[in-house]
Amino acid sequence: MKVLLSLFIFISQFAAAQVITGYVHDAETEEPLVGVSVYFDGTTLATVTDETGAFSIKPQQGINKALIFSYIGYEKIVLENPTSYTSRLKVLMKASAETLDEVVITGKTIFSRKQMLRAFRKQFLGDNKGGRSCTIQNEDDIVLYYNSGTNTLHAEAKRPLRIINKYLQYDINFDLAEFEVNYYSTSLEENEIGSAFYAGTTLFKDTSKDGSADKRRRQAYRGSIAHLMRTIYNNDWENQDFDWYVDKEHIAPDSCFAITDSLNYKKITIKELPPMEVPGLTTMQGAPGVKDRILKRDFTKTKYVLMYRQSAQTTINFTMREFYINEYGLFFPFNALLFAGHLGNMRAGDLLPDNYEYIETD
Incomplete structure (x- = not known):
């Protein structure tokens, strides 16, 4: 989101x-x-x-x-x-001046609505337990079109989408603002996806009774972006099961971040990385080779890899040296971090409310 x-x-x-x-x-x-x-x-x-x-x-x-x-x-x-x-x-x-009923899409239809809707569900809701348990009550309000010039699937909605997540037991009102999936070719195949993006505003209603979804919600929270951000905020990495790697080298989190108080937020500053030594080259004939080089590393171009429980891998690109986090793990600016891999694949079916409170159990 x-x-x-x-x-x-x-x-x-x-x-x-x-x-x-x-x-x-x-x-x-x-x-x-x-x-x-x-x-x-x-x-x-x-x-x-x-x-x-x-x-x-x-x-x-x-x-x-x-x-x-x-x-x-x-x-x-x-x-x-x-x-x-x-x-x-x-x-x-103000009363809406236009509706999506008035949208006219010209050109040849490459894929059927059924094919596009199947791709939309998978990329919007997800293909895990949470995503597969979700149903959208008003799919007729979804307008789908495929731009063959850019190989992009677009979606808009006439009204907020009413999503029932049976796995996490939330009813979600999702007002879809943007949705697009870019493919490498004119395709809807998952292995042809270059990038996927969606945005909107959400309202959650808890439909669980007597803690019936507590265990599944805790599982959904562990290893999520909210879990990561709250861990950074508290600077408490013990027993959180996160491991950081920079250029394949395992590092301690405090060598990545400097954390300072800033009223109700924590200011997170990405630390300068030590220079990297690049081995030189030797020749088979004994001729002079290339000497070892010391390269200064730019944090915006460095590959930060986050592992959760040594299995779920995420690549994180920091686009800004500083960002802010509050106690609920909400961070600003939202584009200060770009996620690929495990966290980048999170979808609407994985969502927990921003005010979800995680309580550890024995």
Whole structure:
């Protein structure tokens, strides 16, 4: 899941605990809108507006996610840094000017909707226990098209996708913003995939009873991006089963990161890597060879490999020297790290709410 942040504001402990109130009206008629979904992106924290259009919602400590206003027939509103507002909010929603029913796709259809939908399910939901257990209740709202010029499968949705994850026991409301899979050739075969990307906002509803999904959720959390980020935040690597390698050399995490406090976040700085010695070349005839070289390493071009339990391998590219993490493992900027391999293959069927609290058991 990708969240675009236009402004990064550090918030105080007091602000994080405040109740956000306001009302939602139609932008043109000023009439109150009843039943608007108001939620913090990626969490279980949600409410709806009452008959006067009013709402009240309380953030969770450490969760400073965008506040989403969603209503069928209206343009979605994404309010960044909602805890920075101290007065009652007045939200005006505009009726949608266009719908995806009006999209006209020209050119020859290469693949059938059935073929494209099968590929979409696999790349969006995943092909593991969680992904295979998921069903999308409103697949008719998905618009699929394949660009043969770029060998790219695209998907959009007329309405938020209603996903039932039976394995992790969550109902997920996923408002799909972007989805594309790029292939090396004109194909839908998995072994031809070059890259896959999706983005949107999510609302989770816990459907478990008496802890029926606790064990599976703990399994889904272990080795996930949230697990990794919370481990970095706490700087506690003991018994977490993560191992770091740089250029195939096993290294301690504290040789990778410098961690400093920054209000409610931890500032993570990628450390300079020691120079790498490249052996020279010798010749069979005893002629002078190439001398050993000492190369300075650029962290943006260095291959960092993360192993979880020495089996699940992820390659991580750091695009920025500094990024920030909060106690829930939410990090900013979202594009400071690029994942490939195990973590890069995580899909919607693997998702846990951002406010999921992991509790270790014996």
